[in-house]
Amino acid sequence: MREVVVLGVGMTRFGKHPDKGLKELGTEAIWNAVEDANIPPKDIPIIYVANAMGQQLTELRGTIAQHVVSHAGFMGMPVINVENACSGGSTALRSCILEVASGNYDVAMAVGVEKMCIADTARSAAAMAFGTILGKFGFMFVGLYAMNLRRLMEKYGLTREHFAKVVVKNTKNGALNPYAQFRQPRTMEEILNSRVVSDPLTLLMCSTMADGGAAAIVTTRDKAAKYSSKTPITIAACELVSGTPTSADAVHVPIETRASRQAYEKAGVSPEDIDVVECHDAMAPAELLIYEELGLCGEGEAGRWIDEGKTEINGVVAVNPSGGLASKGHPVSATGLAQISEIVWQLRGEAGERQVPNAKIGMTENAGGWVMDDNAACAITILKK
Amino acid sequence: MREVVVLGVGMTRFGKHPDKGLKELGTEAIWNAVEDANIPPKDIPIIYVANAMGQQLTELRGTIAQHVVSHAGFMGMPVINVENACSGGSTALRSCILEVASGNYDVAMAVGVEKMCIADTARSAAAMAFGTILGKFGFMFVGLYAMNLRRLMEKYGLTREHFAKVVVKNTKNGALNPYAQFRQPRTMEEILNSRVVSDPLTLLMCSTMADGGAAAIVTTRDKAAKYSSKTPITIAACELVSGTPTSADAVHVPIETRASRQAYEKAGVSPEDIDVVECHDAMAPAELLIYEELGLCGEGEAGRWIDEGKTEINGVVAVNPSGGLASKGHPVSATGLAQISEIVWQLRGEAGERQVPNAKIGMTENAGGWVMDDNAACAITILKK
Numbered sequence: 024m025r026e027v028v029v030l031g032v033g034m035t036r037f038g039k040h041p042d043k044g045l046k047e048l049g050t051e052a053i054w055n056a057v058e059d060a061n062i063p064p065k066d067i068p069i070i071y072v073a074n075a076m077g078q079q080l081t082e083l084r085g086t087i088a089q090h091v092v093s094h095a096g097f098m099g100m101p102v103i104n105v106e107n108a109c110s111g112g113s114t115a116l117r118s119c120i121l122e123v124a125s126g127n128y129d130v131a132m133a134v135g136v137e138k139m140c141i142a143d144t145a146r147s148a149a150a151m152a153f154g155t156i157l158g159k160f161g162f163m164f165v166g167l168y169a170m171n172l173r174r175l176m177e178k179y180g181l182t183r184e185h186f187a188k189v190v191v192k193n194t195k196n197g198a199l200n201p202y203a204q205f206r207q208p209r210t211m212e213e214i215l216n217s218r219v220v221s222d223p224l225t226l227l228m229c230s231t232m233a234d235g236g237a238a239a240i241v242t243t244r245d246k247a248a249k250y251s252s253k254t255p256i257t258i259a260a261c262e263l264v265s266g267t268p269t270s271a272d273a274v275h276v277p278i279e280t281r282a283s284r285q286a287y288e289k290a291g292v293s294p295e296d297i298d299v300v301e302c303h304d305a306m307a308p309a310e311l312l313i314y315e316e317l318g319l320c321g322e323g324e325a326g327r328w329i330d331e332g333k334t335e336i337n338g339v340v341a342v343n344p345s346g347g348l349a350s351k352g353h354p355v356s357a358t359g360l361a362q363i364s365e366i367v368w369q370l371r372g373e374a375g376e377r378q379v380p381n382a383k384i385g386m387t388e389n390a391g392g393w394v395m396d397d398n399a400a401c402a403i404t405i406l407k408k
Numbered sequence: 409m410r411e412v413v414v415l416g417v418g419m420t421r422f423g424k425h426p427d428k429g430l431k432e433l434g435t436e437a438i439w440n441a442v443e444d445a446n447i448p449p450k451d452i453p454i455i456y457v458a459n460a461m462g463q464q465l466t467e468l469r470g471t472i473a474q475h476v477v478s479h480a481g482f483m484g485m486p487v488i489n490v491e492n493a494c495s496g497g498s499t500a501l502r503s504c505i506l507e508v509a510s511g512n513y514d515v516a517m518a519v520g521v522e523k524m525c526i527a528d529t530a531r532s533a534a535a536m537a538f539g540t541i542l543g544k545f546g547f548m549f550v551g552l553y554a555m556n557l558r559r560l561m562e563k564y565g566l567t568r569e570h571f572a573k574v575v576v577k578n579t580k581n582g583a584l585n586p587y588a589q590f591r592q593p594r595t596m597e598e599i600l601n602s603r604v605v606s607d608p609l610t611l612l613m614c615s616t617m618a619d620g621g622a623a624a625i626v627t628t629r630d631k632a633a634k635y636s637s638k639t640p641i642t643i644a645a646c647e648l649v650s651g652t653p654t655s656a657d658a659v660h661v662p663i664e665t666r667a668s669r670q671a672y673e674k675a676g677v678s679p680e681d682i683d684v685v686e687c688h689d690a691m692a693p694a695e696l697l698i699y700e701e702l703g704l705c706g707e708g709e710a711g712r713w714i715d716e717g718k719t720e721i722n723g724v725v726a727v728n729p730s731g732g733l734a735s736k737g738h739p740v741s742a743t744g745l746a747q748i749s750e751i752v753w754q755l756r757g758e759a760g761e762r763q764v765p766n767a768k769i770g771m772t773e774n775a776g777g778w779v780m781d782d783n784a785a786c787a788i789t790i791l792k793k
Contacts, residue, residue: 024510075470078463084535085460085493086776089650089783098782099666101648103499106489108470114488118503125409125510150469263486265474281484391471397483398474 024124026244028255029406031060032364034237037352038204039140043234045077049091049136052236052357056132060240061251067240068128069101071118073111073135073356075391079150081138091136108391109303110263111135112237112359113402117261119241129246135361136236137354147232151355165229168306169221175312176223179323183223186308187214188329190228190349193307196336197346199377202361204233204352223308230305233352237360239367256367259290259384260405268390268399278401279316279390286386286403287318294318297405298382299341299369300334301362303390307349310334310342313388317403341379344369359389363404370408383408409509411629413640414791416445417749419622422737423589424525428619430462434476434521437621437742441517445625446636452625453513454486456503458496458520458741460776464535466523476521493776494688495648496520497622497744498787502646504626514631520746521621522739532617536740550614553691554606560697561608564708568608571693572599573714575613575734578692581721582731584762587746589618589737613692618737622745624752641752644675644769645790653775653784663786664701664775671771671788672703679703682790683767684726684754685719686747688775692734695719695727698773702788726764729754744774748789755793768793 033055035048043051049072057064072088083090088104107114112135119131139147151164175181190209197203209227217226247255262285267275287293294317302317304310311325319340320328328334334342345351345365348358366385368374385406392399418440420433428436434457442449457473468475473489492499497520504516524532533548560566575594582588594612602611632640647670652660672678679702687702689695696710704725705713713719719727730736730750733743751770753759770791777784 024512076463078461078535079469084464085491086783086785087491089777089785092650093782099649099651101502102492102650102785103503103648104491106470106472106491107487117486118488121506121510121512125506125512127409127506127510263488264484265477265487266484392474397478398471400471400474400487 025126027120027123027241027258028244028247029239029258029363029367030062030242030247030251030255031056031240032367033059034202034361034364035235036202037233037235037354040234045074045081045083045087045136045138046091046094048138048234048236049134050095052136052238053095053134056238056240062130062240064097067130067132069122070097070132070134071103071105071115073105073115074137075106075108075111075355076137076139076150080141080147091134107400109355110359110389110391110400110402111356113387113389113404114263116239116360116363116404117263117402120258120261123241123243130240130242132238132240133360134236134238135357135359137356138234139232139354140234165224165306166221168309169224172223172308179326181311181326183215185311185326185329186223186228187211189310190214190307192335193343193347193350196344196377197350200346200351203346203350204231205350224306228307228349230348230353233354235352235354235357237357237364239360239363254371254408256370257407258404259407260286261402262286262289263400263402265400267397268392268401277316278399279313279388282401282403283317286405290405292384292405296384297340297386299344299366299379299385301343301345301365302388304343304347304349305353307347310347317388336377336379344374344377344379359387359402362387362389366406370406410511412505412508412626412643413629413632414624414643414748414752415447415627415632415636415640416441416625417623417752418444419587419746419749420620421587422618422620422739425619430459430466430468430472430521430523431476431479433523433619433621434519435480437521437623438480438519441623441625447515447625449482452515452517454507455482455517455519456488456490456500458490458500459522460491460493460496460740461522461524461535465526465532476519492785494740495744495774495776495785495787496741498772498774498789499648501624501745501748501789502648502787505643505646508626508628515625515627517623517625518745519621519623520742520744522741523619524617524739525619550609550691551606553694554609557608557693564711566696566711568600570696570711570714571608571613572596574695575599575692577720578728578732578735581729581762582735585731585736588731588735589616590735609691613734615690615733615738618739620737620739620742622742622749624745624748639756639793641755642792643789644792645671646787647671647674648785648787650785652782653777653786662701663784664698664773667786667788668702671790675790677769677790681769682725682771684729684751684764684770686728686730686750687773689728689732689734690738692732695732702773721762721764729759729762729764744772744787747772747774751791755791
């Protein structure tokens with residue numbers, strides 16, 4: 024297999040875009056990535072597009088990928104629609120990596136796009152929540168996350184203050200990110216006193232419905248210099264697994280742990296080698312659990328880690344310098360490629376005010392699917408300067 | 409790239425299955441393929457599942473692939489949801505071929521599954537029809553096919569009798585296929601006198617909504633013998649393109665033509681080398697157009713071809729020995745892999761009463777997407793004994 028690098032990335036600002044549909048959001052992300060990669064569009068021979076809810080929340084009923092890419096001006100090539108809930112963006116990227124690594128094509132483009140902010144918010148919520156036994160009883164993601172966090176409070180002595188500290192860190196980072204939906208740093212008091220959504224989660228701890236798109240163009244290390252003078256970012260691993268997510272029970276190894284172990288092995292690195300992580304904190308306090316699942320800290324150490332600022336931009340390993348999902352917004356299928364975009368900018372040294380000093384190795388954790396059954400997915404990508 | 413073969417195939421009978429949902433249909437197809445391949449399930453390390461309408465017509469809201477494969481007993485591996493309208497099954501297969509050809513995995517399984525027969529048939533129709541300008545004006549697939557066939561009548565002097573002859577042939581074949589939804593041979597009179605749906609199309613010329621699943625397991629030529637004593641069927645080409653389908657206008661080369669030219673070149677064969685074809689005749693008379701698009705006959709010769717019986721099971725090239733979509737039923741994302749199943753059975757000599765004598769090279773044409781815009785997809789697969 025050939026070494027594959029990220030040649031260019033691009034995204035829209037996440038948030039409410041009442042004037043833009045899937046086609047417009049996708050097109051903006053695609054052309055930002057094309058410009059960043061400095062590649063002639065005709066040199067992109069295959070495109071994967073991830074979308075999870077367009078069939079339910081927009082007027083499009085299928086081949087959404089084709090609708091998006093033809094609106095952006097791309098036609099004729101193989102175009103493939105993929106879905107993997109919140110990990111769809113990374114799933115599209117994984118396929119693009121295989122197309123290039125295998126020699127099937129020299130270039131491939133992955134796009135993730137989602138339109139969630141519609142007038143009927145109950146429909147958006149239903150699009151995410153049902154399809155399982157628990158969903159039928161009215162459980163929503165936030166309730167399941169809350170139950171999970173209650174368990175951590177019991178098990179490790181984590182407190183509401185620990186959870187709020189994650190949000191303080193991430194909103195501080197998000198305020199520095201021009202692509203983030205929310206750019207307002209929040210204080211402990213604001214976070215703890217915001218409306219309780221599902222105890223212990225308060226409003227400011229939760230990610231939002233958002234519209235947005237993100238894209239990444241990959242090629243071989245050899246071809247990269249032909250197009251762009253920017254530092255090509257090597258994809259050292261991109262591992263996808265399915266199964267039982269975050270501590271749905273005490274028996275299974277969560278998908279985040281399995282996928283990250285595979286990725287470390289494939290990339291030939293250890294958790295302590297990682298300089299910067301974008302992780303899937305759909306409810307920000309879940310970040311603490313992810314520290315452990317990715318092996319960044321030992322079991323039960325996450326509370327101390329956030330207390331000691333180890334995951335700040337200037338800490339031991341910067342986690343969510345972009346602001347994470349709760350600050351940046353979470354347009355489901357776009358999130359994975361937005362994470363990739365952030366890590367590429369960080370490793371290139373292009374992250375501006377939120378730059379992680381001397382970042383050489385980065386990681387994304389992009390998980391999706393229902394929180395309490397066996398039908399979830401997780402993709403871990405490790406990138407190197 | 410390594411040579412990839414089909415190790416095993418399986419499908420459900422297509423038709424109305426009021427007692428079965430996506431999980432049950434998918435599971436039946438998967439286990440039929442596993443049994444046919446004689447492979448231990450643990451040796452299947454990656455699964456792609458195509459589905460187009462589950463989010464709209466069933467209670468599942470995402471990660472449908474995971475729901476299907478976990479119901480079938482598969483967990484933990486990468487599981488990827490793909491969609492490409494009616495060509496989704498072949499799109500899943502194409503990805504599996506790449507996984508194995510590249511050396512990423514030694515075995516991969518492609519599944520296509522669809523549940524369309526729900527109580528509210530208007531919802532099923534809407535799930536297929538909207539999302540484009542024409543759809544908003546109430547055009548359905550059948551109307552667009554009818555307009556297209558009217559054009560052929562003008563251009564080449566094709567008649568309603570030519571169209572009916574395709575159905576006579578295909579219902580005769582379908583009557584011999586235990587997996588077909590309809591197993592009743594039809595006469596010219598029955599076909600021409602059945603209710604007009606959209607002139608010149610009568611009811612018996614049209615494919616139906618159906619429930620069903622199909623699956624194929626691929627591996628390398630070297631590994632095949634380890635599992636099965638059945639003849640491994642080589643995948644000589646599997647080419648996917650997007651763009652403008654069947655004669656939407658007089659300017660573009662239709663996707664069926666582009667994809668088949670690519671496939672012939674990749675497989676190193678010519679149209680006259682093909683012994684058996686399964687083609688995507690969602691409205692049976694469209695088969696005549698497909699003869700030309702695939703280069704089986706020259707321009708304007710399709711009428712003569714059907715008159716002379718050249719595409720009968722014992723003809724020059726057997727087309728749709730399975731009965732085609734109108735006899736077999738057309739559960740959107742399952743169709744492509746049902747076509748693959750039929751060709752594999754034909755090349756192995758396992759097709760029973762509908763066996764094409766001495767079939768050595770087969771082809772599937774699996775097209776999807778809206779008939780009159782630029783957002784369609786077509787996959788052509790060439791298989792060799």
